Amino acid sequence: MSTQDTTRPIAKGAEPLAGAPENLPEGKVQPAKVGDRSTLLSTPGYYKRAWRSLRRDRVAMSSLVLSVLLVIFSFGAPVISALTGNDYATGDLTNFLTPWFTTLEHPLGTDPNGRDVLVRLAYGGRVSMTVALVALAVALLVGLTMGAVAGFYGGLIDSVIMRFVDVLISIPSIAVLLLISVWIRPGPVGLAVIIALLGWTGLARLIRGEVLSLRSRDYVDAARVSGASNRTIITRHIFPNVISLVIVWASLALPGLIITEATLSYLGFGVRIPTPSWGNMLQEAYQFITLSWTYAFLPGLFIFLAALSFNLLGIGLRDALDPRLNN
């Protein structure tokens, strides 16, 4: 807040309050008056406090840095390709499985087709991250809507949605994922949507429970009495209170989505060659496992690092954002 605010009374022309010190000499520290906004405004807001406590959390901050680095590495794939002069699709077949750290041309070695592993890792990361992020966005959209609708309206809508969630949870998701991927033979985005359509149920349950308890709070009753519409109540009174829950869920769900993509692509049901992804690089590496262990090691290491950093960041965010767990 700007400094002007600190001395401005709450309403212009208001009568000085009884007992408030008047005509204090210049230069002396003025004690806060009752009703002076300065005392209220100097307390940092919820997100500011959360950010401060996150800043103090060394594990969370280093995982934040690591995940940002991985995102830059993945989405900067064309830059890495241009800098190293290697292309993810073309390779020299005579460069069959060069070991890592032997040539400057291919710092992390080459794959069985003689393509540069570093560039393929970056492009693969771009595909894997895109799949995970799109899946996350779709799952958030569906899970939030379903959970909020079920929790807010209750009754028949609630039971129908929740029974549907129960059925969806009962079906083994990996089998259904394989099934649908055989059916659609999807591209990366299609794959993301499929993963998301099976991954929103947990969030829906979480949001439903939270909305159910928020709905009966006094301030929601007060808003309703003063004539607020459902839309206003949802967007102004309920939604801001579930945001932190959603942020934490998203960060903790991302590792699972990255690993799901990798697993499906490894089994040959996900992102298909020639498009590289961390998962189908692992599949390719499996066939040459006796010849080069580094080629199998690297894509998995990146999946692991991405999953780990998002996991740790999620735990940090949970600690920072959830005052119920801070004691």
Place this chain on the structure above:
Amino acid sequence: MTQYIIRRLLGMVPLIIGISFIVYALLNLVPGSPADNIERSPTMRPEDFERIQANLGLNEPWYFRYFAWLGNAVQGDFGNSYINFAPVDFLLRSALPNTLVLAITSLVMALLISVPIGVFCAVNRNSVFDRVVNVIATAFSSIPTVWLGLMMIILFAVKFQEWGLPSLPTSGVRNLREPDNILDRLEHLILPSVALALLSLADWTRYIRSQMLEVVRLDYVRTAQAKGLRDRSVLMGHAFRNAMLPLVTLIGLTIPGIFGGALIIENVFGYPGVGQLTVESLRASDYSVAMACVMMLAVLTVVGNLIADILYGVMDPRVRYD
């Protein structure tokens, strides 16, 4: 109680039929067909292809075939594989024991390791050991299953052989020349079951730790301490036994997770179980086998939930069914 079980069992029937309908519809709306390969053959005459399709029953609409399938399945007949014409229940019966051995071995291993660690962490909360375990658990839950399997193959099979150390087999359930050698079978079981156990270890440890922490705060534990019982007997007799109660129910709930993990592990290690059968049949559009595999998983999941709910009531008299 009996009434509750009967009601739940009856409720399972529409759920399972619903799942089977969805899965059958998905499978049959897939553009591929078991007859695809012979259709592409240049020597195949169109009238022969028609005849083969009619013999396989593939010329009828899928919803007719669904009801025929359901009628037979209820009587325990899941038909024959479209690819090698073996009866589906024979294929399942030869694959299921392998998967069960794998799943149970890994579950026992995971529990034997995670229960003591989890309890120790809870008792020494926020100690160095507790923190280290917490970090390791987070790291383990971030490891992709497939990668863990590959790294184990590389270390214990490829590298050990290079270094001249005794290496472990990485595929199959037994050496084909030795049909009844139990040691040989155990040797084949080590890598897949350890991999599967390692994957669930982190979750179990965290779960047991939080259960213990919850119980330790309760009144009856404080009472036991106040009346002067030794720490050991408070811990084992009062806290531990009650903390392990929800564990039994959790085992029922983790059945789908264990089989889902086994599906991946079996494919990495070439282990001939249900998971490998599922993936292979899906790849080949072998409807009948895929259908039976997926339905078996679904039924296991539903039954696991039911067993969890019932056991919870049996073990905890405070739970009432109505």
